[in-house]
Amino acid sequence: AQKVTQAQTEISVVEKEDVTLDCVYETRDTTYYLFWYKQPPSGELVFLIRRNSFDEQNEISGRYSWNFQKSTSSFNFTITASQVVDSAVYFCALSEPLIRTGNQFYFGTGTSLTVIP
């Protein structure tokens, strides 16, 4: 079973539009961590944010914001006023307790975002 689901395979928006990338996860642990990464065309994955399961406070960083809802097992990512530089593949990831999984990360299949000028 997929532990992290990113149902949106590709999204295209026009510059300055807002866009939300969805992430749904599955875990039986009460302690876990969620991450978002950005993969630009150059290939490397860039860490954007980490959220632990005990902190449901939403976070805003500039044009980026994240909405964590345990009730729906979702950790969605919103880009406000999108820019061409935001074009990339975005990955959501889940990390479960070290003891049980050996510090493994589970990545979603990614959402490819294209921002059209």
Add this chain to the structure above:
Amino acid sequence: DGGITQSPKYLFRKEGQNVTLSCEQNLNHDAMYWYRQDPGQGLRLIYYSQIVNDFQKGDIAEGYSVSREKKESFPLTVTSAQKNPTAFYLCASNGQLYSNQPQHFGDGTRLSIL
């Protein structure tokens, strides 16, 4: 600057040949990982290592081998048994014991068949 260095950036393999991808980190991280990424797909875990001289198979270890003789280095060998090796390979690391730490990634190696 601290980081992860993967080399080469591009690699070509002939039929029946083993090739080795290099991954070096100077972040003093205990845990290191190898992922494979195919076009339009997510990251699949090949092998990971939490400590020197120890490593574990991931989801798609068949046709690959690794070693962890030094903390800083975690090379991946793509053997001739891997019949479809064309992919983008990413190496990552993070601190052992703390699964809340993000993984840091290298720039990747693109492997193709000649």
